[in-house]
Amino acid sequence: MSDHKSTYNPKSGFEKWMDRRLPLMRLAHDSFVDFPTPKNLNYWYTFGGILSFCLLTQILTGVVLAMHYTPSTDIAFASVERIMRDVPFGWLIRYIHANGASMFFLAVYIHMFRGLYYGSYKEPREVLWVLGCVIFLLMIATAFLGYMLPWGQMSFHGANVITGLFGAIPIVGEPIQTWLLGGPSIGNQTLQRFFSLHYLLPFMIAGVVILHIWALHVPGNSNPAGIDVKDVKKDTVPFHPYYTVKDGFAIVVFMILFSVVVFYFPAALGHTDNYIEANPLVTPAHIVPEWYMLPFYAILRAITFDLGPIDAKLLGVIAMFGAIALLFVLPWLDTSKVRSMRYRPTARYFFLGFVICGLTLGWCGAKNPDDALPFMTLSADQLVVDYTDVNGNPAQRFFDDYELAKQALEDQPASASATLGVKKGDAIRFIHLAQFMTLYYFAYFLLIVPALGLMERPKDEPDSIHKSVLKGKAKAPAPDGVAAE
Amino acid sequence: MSDMTESDHETIDEDKRDFVHIASGMMALGGAGAIGWMFVDQMNPAADTQAASSLEVDVSKVAEGGEIRVLIGGKPFFVRHRTAAEILSAQTTDVTKFPDPETDEERLRTLPDGSFNPAILVTSGSCTHLGCVPVGPGNNTGDYGGWYCPCHGSHYDTSGRIRKGPAPKNLPVPDYEYVSASVIRISL
Ligand code: HEM
Ligand code: FES
Numbered sequence: 226m227s228d229h230k231s232t233y234n235p236k237s238g239f240e241k242w243m244d245r246r247l248p249l250m251r252l253a254h255d256s257f258v259d260f261p262t263p264k265n266l267n268y269w270y271t272f273g274g275i276l277s278f279c280l281l282t283q284i285l286t287g288v289v290l291a292m293h294y295t296p297s298t299d300i301a302f303a304s305v306e307r308i309m310r311d312v313p314f315g316w317l318i319r320y321i322h323a324n325g326a327s328m329f330f331l332a333v334y335i336h337m338f339r340g341l342y343y344g345s346y347k348e349p350r351e352v353l354w355v356l357g358c359v360i361f362l363l364m365i366a367t368a369f370l371g372y373m374l375p376w377g378q379m380s381f382h383g384a385n386v387i388t389g390l391f392g393a394i395p396i397v398g399e400p401i402q403t404w405l406l407g408g409p410s411i412g413n414q415t416l417q418r419f420f421s422l423h424y425l426l427p428f429m430i431a432g433v434v435i436l437h438i439w440a441l442h443v444p445g446n447s448n449p450a451g452i453d454v455k456d457v458k459k460d461t462v463p464f465h466p467y468y469t470v471k472d473g474f475a476i477v478v479f480m481i482l483f484s485v486v487v488f489y490f491p492a493a494l495g496h497t498d499n500y501i502e503a504n505p506l507v508t509p510a511h512i513v514p515e516w517y518m519l520p521f522y523a524i525l526r527a528i529t530f531d532l533g534p535i536d537a538k539l540l541g542v543i544a545m546f547g548a549i550a551l552l553f554v555l556p557w558l559d560t561s562k563v564r565s566m567r568y569r570p571t572a573r574y575f576f577l578g579f580v581i582c583g584l585t586l587g588w589c590g591a592k593n594p595d596d597a598l599p600f601m602t603l604s605a606d607q608l609v610v611d612y613t614d615v616n617g618n619p620a621q622r623f624f625d626d627y628e629l630a631k632q633a634l635e636d637q638p639a640s641a642s643a644t645l646g647v648k649k650g651d652a653i654r655f656i657h658l659a660q661f662m663t664l665y666y667f668a669y670f671l672l673i674v675p676a677l678g679l680m681e682r683p684k685d686e687p688d689s690i691h692k693s694v695l696k697g698k699a700k701a702p703a704p705d706g707v708a709a710e
Numbered sequence: 711m712s713d714m715t716e717s718d719h720e721t722i723d724e725d726k727r728d729f730v731h732i733a734s735g736m737m738a739l740g741g742a743g744a745i746g747w748m749f750v751d752q753m754n755p756a757a758d759t760q761a762a763s764s765l766e767v768d769v770s771k772v773a774e775g776g777e778i779r780v781l782i783g784g785k786p787f788f789v790r791h792r793t794a795a796e797i798l799s800a801q802t803t804d805v806t807k808f809p810d811p812e813t814d815e816e817r818l819r820t821l822p823d824g825s826f827n828p829a830i831l832v833t834s835g836s837c838t839h840l841g842c843v844p845v846g847p848g849n850n851t852g853d854y855g856g857w858y859c860p861c862h863g864s865h866y867d868t869s870g871r872i873r874k875g876p877a878p879k880n881l882p883v884p885d886y887e888y889v890s891a892s893v894i895r896i897s898l
Contacts, residue, residue, distance in 0.1 A: 382842060386861065389841035404750075408759040409898055410784035418753065506779045506786050506835070508842040510860045526862060529876055536878055538839065595863050613802065644799065646853040 229457070232259045256442060261461035262468050263448035265694050269343075270446070271475030272336040278476050279329040280434065284427050286322040287371075294374065296420035298413045301376035302502040320491040326368050327494045328483050330517035333361060334583075337552075342576055344564030345447040351556040353440040356433055358553045363430045365549075368515065370423040373416065377499030378509050384419075385411055386512060390525075393539045410505070450693040451565025452686055460690035511593065519590030520583055521545050524666065526594050527659040544663065551670040558670055560678030568684040572677050575669065582665045589659035597652035604650035610634050612643035623648065759783065764897040766889065769830045777846050779835055783898050786835030786843050787884055788857075792868055796855060797828045800869035810880045814869045817880070821888045832886055832894065833870040837861065839877035857881070 233254040235241045244251055293312050295304040308315035337357070340346055346354035373384045388411070391402045407414035445454060454460045462468075486493070494516060498509040514522050528541035535543070551558075566573040607623045608630040614620040624630035630645060637643035687693035765782045767789055772778050777790035792800070800814040817833075818826050835843050837859040844857035844866060852858030852865035854873045859866070864875030871880040886896040 386840045386842065392841070403755060404753050407753055408755045408783060409763070412759070412784045414756065414759060505781055505784055506843060508845075508859075508861060512842065512861050526876075537876060538878055593863070619804065639795070639798075644855055 229255070229259075229261055231255050256438070256464075257469070258463065258465040260442065260464040261445065261454070261457050262464050263446055263450075263454060263460060263690050264462045264467075265448050265450055265690050266446065266468065266471075267449055268471075268475060269335070269339040269449075271472050272332050272339060274472030275332045275476055275479050276329070276336060277434070278479070279325060279332055280427065280430060282325050283322065283329060284431070286318050286325060287424070287427065289318050290322055291424060294420075296374065296417050298376065298416055298503075301374065301416060305375045317487070320487045324483070324486050324491060324494065326371065327515070327517065328479070328486070329364065330368070332479070333364060334517070337361070338580060338583075341555075341579070342566050342573075343447055343449055344451055344559070344561075344566070346556045347559060347562075347564050348556070349444045350440070350447060353437060353444075354556055355553055356437040356440055358549075360430055360433050360437060361552070362549065363426055363433065365518065367423060367426040367430065368517070370419045370426065372515060373419045374423060375499060376416065376503045378501045378503055378507075379496045379499040379512070381411060381503035381505065382508050382512050383514055384415075387514075390542050390545075393542045395539070447564060448690060449565060449567065450687055450690055451563060451568065452690060452693075455689050456691070513591055516587065516591070519588075520586035521548060521590075523586040523590035523659045524548050524663050526590070527656065527663040529656065529660075544667075548666060551667070555670065555674070559674050560676075561674075561681070561683070562678075563683040563686065565686075568686050569677070569681060570684060571681045572674075575673050575677065578665065579669050582662045582669070586659065586662045586666065589655045589662065592655045594656035594659065595649070595654055597654050598658060601653035602650060603652050606650045607648045609646050609648040610637070610643055611646060612637045612641040614641070764895055766893055766895045768893050770892040772830070774829070775847060779843075780896070782896055785898065787896055788831075788833050788835045788846065788870070788881070789894075790831045790833075790846065792829055792831055796868035799855060800831075800867060801828070803867070805871070809872050809878065812869075812871060812880055817869055817871075817883050819883075819887060819894075821891055823891075830894075831868075831870060832883060832896065833881040834884055835881075837864055837877055838872065838879040838881065839864055839875070844881075 231251060231254075233244075233248075233251040235244045235250065240250060243249070290308065293304065293308050293315060295301060305319070308319050310316075312318075340354065340357070369384070369387060373380045388402055388405055391405065392398045394401065403409065405415075406412070407418060496509075496513065501509075513519070522545075525541045525545040528544050529537050530540075531537050532540050561569065561572070563569055566576055605625070607625060608627060610622045610624070610630055610633050612620055612622075622633055624633065634643050634645050687696060763783050765780060767778070767780055769789055769791070772789055772791040774791050775793045775796075777788050780787050780789065797814075805811045805813055814828065815826065817831070818828060819832075821827055837844050839859065839862055842859050842861035844859040844864070845851075846857045850858045850860075852874075854865050854867035856866040856868045856870060858864070859875065859877065862876050864877035865873050866877075866881055867873050869880075870883075872878070884896050885898070886894050889895050
């Protein structure tokens with residue numbers, strides 16, 4: 226914390242000499258050794274350390290991949306295959322990098338849900354939270370750019386769909402799209418700039434991470450009890466060894482999970498289509514982004530209606546970016562002064578609803594929106610013959626049986642220009658679920674969170690952190706937080 | 711350092727100081743703008759990318775009932791040779807209730823002699839929703855016999871008009887002309 230006096234005590238002559246010139250050791254000591262940290266942090270608080278590990282892993286493996294990768298449409302795909310087959314341990318480095326992105330997002334989502342649950346974004350940590358949101362946005366951009374690089378079918382057409390979103394913006398949309406792509410469509414020039422930016426952004430993330438930690442170390446950590454440190458002696462412990470060990474342990478557990486994915490399920494999170502080289506003339510049957518983008522993709526597709534002068538396509542884009550933008554302004558939407566949801570009996574149920582909402586949106590994003598939900602088919606699909614009747618008006622006949630439908634089709638004269646189609650039966654479909662969940666997502670931030678702070682009666686918060694820890698010993702504490710995506 | 715303030719230079723020319731501040735500030739701003747423009751504009755299409763923007767296609771090579779797909783500047787285009795039934799259904803349906811009403815003839819271009827060849831339909835190959843390439847003859851042609859976009863389920867008819875699904879517009883007819891009875895030139 227910023228008012229904490231430095232306890233660094235340089236011992237050797239060199240340390241003393243250095244301390245008068247560049248007090249780097251002092252900064253490290255005060256930030257990561259003697260930094261007073263609330264003594265009640267649980268394992269949900271270890272994801273910051275895990276995220277630092279993830280960033281380091283991505284940069285390390287990424288820089289090595291860049292030594293073998295060639296950003297050219299002619300050989301990008303082949304160069305990745307060469308990494309997989311010929312480069313010593315190339316397969317391992319690439320699998321770590323590709324799955325590392327997923328692990329990174331897994332950790333960041335848990336980290337963010339943690340922040341939502343314990344109110345980590347509230348006064349005085351608003352800037353800390355906004356910086357976190359900036360990191361999240363940069364991560365999405367970096368992963369999107371990186372996914373283009375192997376130049377597979379999903380790389381190409383996924384990027385095509387996402388850059389196409391800019392085309393939805395009136396007037397300036399098309400010029401912006403051309404400017405981003407550097408041509409009328411995705412081509413070699415696009416791949417090269419994507420590679421350059423994919424190399425750059427992680428270092429910008431690293432820069433924002435430094436600001437993020439700086440902003441953390443001014444007010445100090447929040448904690449599961451949601452109350453301020455009152456007595457540094459009783460309420461806190463030094464970061465080292467208490468949290469270096471706790472974070473270290475969590476990182477090791479995380480690495481085990483990471484290794485299981487890399488060694489046993491390295492392709493489970495990928496798409497087989499991406500092992501087909503990009504072909505601009507053929508779109509894969511089912512374009513799906515990487516899993517960590519699915520909730521936002523579901524929101525994009527959930528908007529199928531126009532709103533006044535805004536057409537559905539633009540509205541979908543606005544909703545998708547709006548969903549992320551809301552995270553940035555959350556500190557000013559929440560009216561409750563109580564940080565931790567431990568003491569917010571109503572809010573915690575809505576929070577649980579929000580976690581379910583995020584997971585469900587992810588599920589909807591992965592599915593074809595027109596498919597029926599499991600067990601939600603109300604009436605079967607029917608065959609329909611469209612034709613022009615004797616008076617020249619369009620007419621239809623419905624059939625359950627293919628033979629009958631085919632017969633009816635053949636019975637019509639050529640002038641009736643009959644066609645055979647399918648009329649979908651009634652069902653509750655993924656699109657409906659996605660629309661409902663999108664509604665909840667926006668309502669959570671814009672209605673529920675602002676209103677709850679005014680209406681809810683919170684439970685009594687403990688007097689101090691050390692008392693809450695002691696009380697926890699006597700009475701088994703309720704499990705906090707809910708597993709996130 | 712501190713003896714600067716106690717020096718003889720007590721009289722400060724405020725006007726001169728303001729002038730220097732504003733003048734150098736403006737210079738810096740102008741310079742930043744100019745160099746910024748360079749950095750922004752270099753992302754725009756390069757001359758060689760812009761140059762590769764038209765193509766001639768021999769439409770007599772397209773089999774009836776089939777289509778060929780060409781890329782111009784990386785953008786896909788469909789050249790389809792429609793069957794009699796497909797032409798008929800494109801011409802006879804009432805377009806007034808379509809999301810983007812256009813008659814079939816409005817979507818064709820004249821031959822050098824001024825007549826139409828309704829058998830050949832030329833359209834853009836990117837779905838007007840988010841730019842996927844719809845599938846066509848030989849695959850799934852959707853509920854209206856034209857093209858089907860698998861990305862989010864848009865159905866186009868045999869004139870490339872949007873009939874169902876999230877796409878807002880018909881598959882655009884590109885800028886093209888018949889340079890002879892059987893050769894067209896498509897430009898971006
Ligand atoms: C925030 C950190 C990063 C994230 C989230 C990230 C994410 C990704 C993703 C999702 C891919 C596609 C993987 C695949 O399917 O093959 C990729 C590929 C790639 N990345 Fe990164 N990356 C990061 C940092 C870096 C850095 C710092 C470099 C350094 C140059 C780098 C270089 C590459 C290269 C060369 C590829 C293409 C090879 C391949 O596809 O495996 N990445 N990245
Ligand atoms: S891109 Fe064709 S339906 Fe969305």
